[in-house]
Amino acid sequence: MYKKPSAKGGTAIRRLMTEYKQLINDGPDGISAGPIDEDNFFEWECLIQGPEDTPFEGGVFPATLTFPKDYPLSPPTMKFTCEMFHPNVYKDGTVCISILHPPGDDPNMYESASERWSPIQSVEKILISVMSMLAEPNDESGANIDACKVWRNDRAEYGRIVKANVRKTLGL
Amino acid sequence: MATDSTTTTFIACIIIGFLVVRWYVSAPQQQIPAGATGTPQSRATASSTGVAGLSSLASELQRPRSRRPVTQGMIEVVQSVAPTLTVEQIRFDLERSGSVEATIDRFLAEGGLPMPPNAQPRAQPAPSSAAGSSSTPATISSSLAFPDLITRYHLETKIGADGLPIEPKLAEDITSAATSSSSPPPPPPPSAAASSSSTGASGKKMKWSGSKEERQAMLRKQREDMILKARRKLEAQLEAEKPSAA
Amino acid sequence: MSDMSDDYDDDYGQGSDDGFGYESYEGSDYGDDGNDGFDDVKPESLKRKPYEIAYEVLSVSDIQKQQDELIEQVSSILGLSNENAMTLLLYFKWNNDRLLEHYTEDPEGVLKKAGVSISDDDKFVYEIKPVEGFFCDICCEDREGLMTFALECDHRFCAECYRQYATQKIVDEGESRNITCAGDCTVVMNDSAIKTLVEPQVYGRYQTLLHRTFVLDNEHLIWCPAPNCEYAVKCDDVSAKDLTSVVPTVTCKCGHRFCFGCGLPDHQPSICALVKKWIKKCEDDSETANWISAHTKECPKCRATIEKNGGCNHMTCRKCKYEFCWICIGNWAEHGTSWYNCSRYDEKSGVDARDSQAKSRASLERYLHYYNRYANHEQSAKLDQDLYVRTEKKMTQLQSTSGMSWIEVQYLAQASAALQECRQTLKWTYAFAFYLERNNDTHIFEDNQQDLELAVEHLSLLFGKPIHELAELKVQVMDRTAYCNKRRENLLSDTAKGLAEGRWKYQVQVK
Numbered sequence: 001m002y003k004k005p006s007a008k009g010g011t012a013i014r015r016l017m018t019e020y021k022q023l024i025n026d027g028p029d030g031i032s033a034g035p036i037d038e039d040n041f042f043e044w045e046c047l048i049q050g051p052e053d054t055p056f057e058g059g060v061f062p063a064t065l066t067f068p069k070d071y072p073l074s075p076p077t078m079k080f081t082c083e084m085f086h087p088n089v090y091k092d093g094t095v096c097i098s099i100l101h102p103p104g105d106d107p108n109m110y111e112s113a114s115e116r117w118s119p120i121q122s123v124e125k126i127l128i129s130v131m132s133m134l135a136e137p138n139d140e141s142g143a144n145i146d147a148c149k150v151w152r153n154d155r156a157e158y159g160r161i162v163k164a165n166v167r168k169t170l171g172l
Numbered sequence: 173m174a175t176d177s178t179t180t181t182f183i184a185c186i187i188i189g190f191l192v193v194r195w196y197v198s199a200p201q202q203q204i205p206a207g208a209t210g211t212p213q214s215r216a217t218a219s220s221t222g223v224a225g226l227s228s229l230a231s232e233l234q235r236p237r238s239r240r241p242v243t244q245g246m247i248e249v250v251q252s253v254a255p256t257l258t259v260e261q262i263r264f265d266l267e268r269s270g271s272v273e274a275t276i277d278r279f280l281a282e283g284g285l286p287m288p289p290n291a292q293p294r295a296q297p298a299p300s301s302a303a304g305s306s307s308t309p310a311t312i313s314s315s316l317a318f319p320d321l322i323t324r325y326h327l328e329t330k331i332g333a334d335g336l337p338i339e340p341k342l343a344e345d346i347t348s349a350a351t352s353s354s355s356p357p358p359p360p361p362p363s364a365a366a367s368s369s370s371t372g373a374s375g376k377k378m379k380w381s382g383s384k385e386e387r388q389a390m391l392r393k394q395r396e397d398m399i400l401k402a403r404r405k406l407e408a409q410l411e412a413e414k415p416s417a418a
Numbered sequence: 419m420s421d422m423s424d425d426y427d428d429d430y431g432q433g434s435d436d437g438f439g440y441e442s443y444e445g446s447d448y449g450d451d452g453n454d455g456f457d458d459v460k461p462e463s464l465k466r467k468p469y470e471i472a473y474e475v476l477s478v479s480d481i482q483k484q485q486d487e488l489i490e491q492v493s494s495i496l497g498l499s500n501e502n503a504m505t506l507l508l509y510f511k512w513n514n515d516r517l518l519e520h521y522t523e524d525p526e527g528v529l530k531k532a533g534v535s536i537s538d539d540d541k542f543v544y545e546i547k548p549v550e551g552f553f554c555d556i557c558c559e560d561r562e563g564l565m566t567f568a569l570e571c572d573h574r575f576c577a578e579c580y581r582q583y584a585t586q587k588i589v590d591e592g593e594s595r596n597i598t599c600a601g602d603c604t605v606v607m608n609d610s611a612i613k614t615l616v617e618p619q620v621y622g623r624y625q626t627l628l629h630r631t632f633v634l635d636n637e638h639l640i641w642c643p644a645p646n647c648e649y650a651v652k653c654d655d656v657s658a659k660d661l662t663s664v665v666p667t668v669t670c671k672c673g674h675r676f677c678f679g680c681g682l683p684d685h686q687p688s689i690c691a692l693v694k695k696w697i698k699k700c701e702d703d704s705e706t707a708n709w710i711s712a713h714t715k716e717c718p719k720c721r722a723t724i725e726k727n728g729g730c731n732h733m734t735c736r737k738c739k740y741e742f743c744w745i746c747i748g749n750w751a752e753h754g755t756s757w758y759n760c761s762r763y764d765e766k767s768g769v770d771a772r773d774s775q776a777k778s779r780a781s782l783e784r785y786l787h788y789y790n791r792y793a794n795h796e797q798s799a800k801l802d803q804d805l806y807v808r809t810e811k812k813m814t815q816l817q818s819t820s821g822m823s824w825i826e827v828q829y830l831a832q833a834s835a836a837l838q839e840c841r842q843t844l845k846w847t848y849a850f851a852f853y854l855e856r857n858n859d860t861h862i863f864e865d866n867q868q869d870l871e872l873a874v875e876h877l878s879l880l881f882g883k884p885i886h887e888l889a890e891l892k893v894q895v896m897d898r899t900a901y902c903n904k905r906r907e908n909l910l911s912d913t914a915k916g917l918a919e920g921r922w923k924y925q926v927q928v929k
Contacts, residue, residue, distance in 0.1 A: 011557040011579070018558035021380045024390065032398055034391040038384050047398050058409065060402040062321060072556055073586050082318045119556040119575070119583055120601050170403045171320035172410065 012071040016041045019123050031127045033065070042067040044076075048127055050166065051135040055159040059166035063093070063130075065123065075100045075117035078126065082169040085161045087137040087148040096143040099129045242266040250275050261285045321399045325392075330400060467907060469686060469914035473653040473668045473678065476639070481629050481650055488514055496521060501608040502534045508595045508606075508628075509533070511635035533598060533606030535570035542570050544614040546577045554579055556600065567615055573601030577615070584612060585620050594627035643681045644674035653678045661690045662928055663917045684842055687913035688850040691928040696849040700789065715775075718747050788852040795845035798878075799838055805881070809834045812885055820889040829892055833881055833899045840874045840906050847909065855923040859916060866909040873902045 016035075023033055030049035035041050044065040050056025061084065067076040078100060080093035088096050098116055142148040150158045242263055249272050250262045257279070265275045265285045279285055322328055381387050466472065476484065492514055493503035509532035510517040521528050529536065546565050553560040554576035567581075568574035575583075583600045584607060587593045597607040607615075612624050633639040633650045637657055642649045649670050656666045656678055665686045666678035675684040677693075685693045714725045720738040734741050742749055813827040847867045854860045877898040880891055888895070916922050 011559075015556065015558045020387075024387070025380050032391065032394045034387070038388065045395075047395055049398065049402070058402060058406050060321065060399050062324070070582075070586070073583055082321070118598075118600060118602055119579065120573075167406065167410075169318075169320055170399070170406055171322035172403065172406055 012067065012069060013041050015072055016044075016067065023124060028124065028128065030131065031124070033123055033127060036064070042069070042071075044123070046123075046127060048131055048134070051131050054135045055162035056134045056166065059169060061134075061169060063095070065126070072119040072121070075121070076123075076126070078130065083165045085144070085147050085150075085158075085165055086134065087139065087142050087144055087151050088133055089147070090143045094143070095130060095133075097129055097133050097138075099126055246272050250279070257285055261287060322403065325396060325399065327396060327399060330396065331403065467911055467914075468918070469665065469667075469910040471653060471664065471666045471668070471678070472655060473651055473666070475642075475668075475671045476650045476652050477671075478629060478648055481632060481639075482625075484652075485512075485629070485632055488512065492517065498534075498536075501610050502529075502536070505534050505606050505608045506532050508631070512632055513635075530604070533596070533604045535605045544569070544611045546614065549574065552576075556583075569599050569605050569607060569611055571599050571601070571603050571605040573599050573603060573605075575600050581615055581617075584616050588612075588616065588620055588624050588627065592627060594624055595631055640678055640681060642670035642672060642674055643676055644670060644672050647672040647674060651678060663689075663920065665689055665914070665917070685846045685849075686843055687910055687917075688846040689917065689928065692850060692853050692924070692926075693846070695926060696792075696852065699785070700792075715744065715747065718742055718749075785852065788848045792845050792848040795841045795848070799841045799845065805837070806831075806834050809881075812888065815885050816889055819886065822889070829896050829899070830881075830888070833877060833895050836899045836902050837874065837877060837881065840870060840902050843906050843910065844871055844874060850913070853924045853926055855925055857923060859921055859923075863909075863913065863916075866905070866912060870902070870905040870909050873898065873905045877902050 020034055023031070027033070030051075031046065033044055033046035036043050036045045044067070046063050046065060048061045048063065050059035050061065061080055062082050063078055063080045065076045065078050068074045078095040078097075080089060080095065082093075084093060090096065099121060101116055137147075137151055139148065139152065147158075150161065246266055247259060247262050250266065251257065251259070262275065262285070264287075265278065266272070269275050269278070275285070322331065381390065488507060489500050489504045492498070492507060493500050495518065496503065496506075498506070506517055506521070506528070507514065510520070517528075544567070546567050548563045549566050551560075552564055552566055552574065554564065554566070556575050556579040559576055565577040566574050567577045580600055584597060587597045597612070599605045599607070609624075609628075613621050616624070630641075633641055638654050639650050639652050641647075642651060647670060649672060651668045651670060653666060653668065656664060658679075660666075661679040665688065667675060667684050667686050668678045669675045676682065677685055677690060680690040680693065682690075682693060688696070714723050716722065717724055717733075717735040717738060717740055719740040719742075720735060722735060722737045724733065724735065733744050740749075809830050813824075813830050816822055816827045816830070817824060844867070847863075847870075851860070851864060851867065854863065877895070880895050880898055883891060913922075
């Protein structure tokens, strides 16, 4: 009946290519991201440095980004491929953060529409948001309840677990 | 009565099922302590149970290669008894023994468990930082699916081998940072600034290339640099912490 | 009686216009008030009965008109363009009172929150045009002559990306009220922006969505729940808090008769709250459990459930062979042979157990009394569907056997319609009565109920007669039909008055 809004030929690829180029040429510090294999531009691998002055400091965390075919109309999904003990990261590594949600998901969209996904957000913005998420977990939308509890009740323990994960991820 | 006979049949089924499972699980257990090194056993013990038909099945399961389902719970139980063991060690032995009791018995008898053959060669991390590892909560080992970055990107050979060795000055910085960070509000470590500027420098070095291979290589290099740098830094930091802890 | 039948003739004349035999019953009256139902437009507004309410059936174009009127009203008061007024109204869910109140307090804040951007030049024109040296941030396209689009905020993207973005919002997400700028800002795409940008089909979808939200957001509007019906019903006098004092039954233009308050099919005279309770009660399996507790006991030894199927109280459990007394649940051996004088009758524990059992049984019996009658009428109403089909057949038969004209046999269609309607009402009188307290008003209600039931059964009896007799019974059938309608009207009027006066007292909380 209606034409499905599908990305016209190569919009997603062109856009991802541009973002890739931009990240290589002028990417922010502490972030590395790019396609796992350029034959498939919809699967990216990225590394995020743990933000300073947090238990994550000194760590490097790998994650995959999976882009939908209608990117950038719809956001990608992000999944850490290392152990990640964080209130907003599911146990399987999937990241739950507002920028990765389309505005329609939330009934209270009026307040937070600007923090949500829109076609002009980018991989860089996502990764920067995730970095700040590592520094400041959002207590209200918990993805990992255990991590939420520990973070809320025993910050020292939280730091210990996170630091242990940092060492583990780096093979130490 | 009809109901009674069905109930009896049902209960009988459960009992038989239980016995089969029980036998199935205990058969290998009897063997492992006998051959602690894990050499292939003769199948005499299995057939001695007298069920000839099943003995072949049991021997199938006892092949050294075969892996038993090892649950997270099992590993946690063993770890609570033997906190010095690594998860890999425990998993390796559990896979062979298939039973928590057998693994714990073996640990108590031998005072340790063999390292898995494919484990990366590394300085015994568990005993070296005893304080750290004994307080390591079980939660961190919640998922074992992820190999560490060194293994994943095959950087074993590059650790400390090539590239930039840690400069003494930087190491000192880290040491001072680590010692000072024991005070409640940790001041931003000077090393962090230094390292981030150097990351920035290495990042700036990258330029977009027209060739797919070059781009891939560049990305790989960027990744490796990031990982290695972080690892060295952390290693130095751990080194620096050790004397202060002792 | 002949003038009476003329009256009917008039009526089915109107009914046939609609192609629906009995629809003309709505709002037309039998008996004393002489309203002949000819008034096609709004008979209920001429002379409304106590149980009827004023309402209006709106078509899609009516809804559009209402929407436009509201927009016009707001834009003239606030001195805004129609588009901006509409965006504001959408934000305030078409509640213009709230909008005006908030707007007068804090115009800028409201505009900002609603995503209205007032551009400096009076009339911002949405256009799709190429822009020199343009680079689209969404698809990273920068070729010469690329068509672009932007809202008032001037966040410009290529038209193709923008179109896809808007189309995705409308078609996939069903969004209409709050489609913001594709960039990172809160400016809302209004009707004319959407119209400029998307394909006509998608714009049509957008308008449908807007209409839907217009009706859903508006307390005084409801979509007709009948399948595929596109009408909405507007009822200004009834809001949610009135639903304990009125049963707002409306009839859509499609013929579906339903309650404006809850959307369920006509349930006069029962109020919505009681209807909900009743339906829940009927669906609830706990009633089965009640039955079990009222009709069975457990073997005191092995706890097997036992239903007593004989007269003797000396029970022997089939399962464990335990013998006990049905009355006191005590061991039979202690009874001797005098079970009819069960010596334990007065023991405290026995009394308590029996009390609760008796209570549960009494309550169950009471429920079943009402439920059976409710279900009976429901069943009969279903059978009426078949009956109606058969009636049509009868009518054609009658035409050929007795030489009556089509118009002359319509009395059967009317009788059938009256039967259905009365049964529907009767059905709900039982649900209503179930929750009523026992008092004089309830007695009056039950008398009315009885009268109606009697009238309905009489008519039903006549209606089922063989075809050759029916022709001779025409006058009688018409009398009965009129009488049924009269009884129903009496009952509904009295109940409605009682509701308005708050006369009815319920056994349950209805707030």
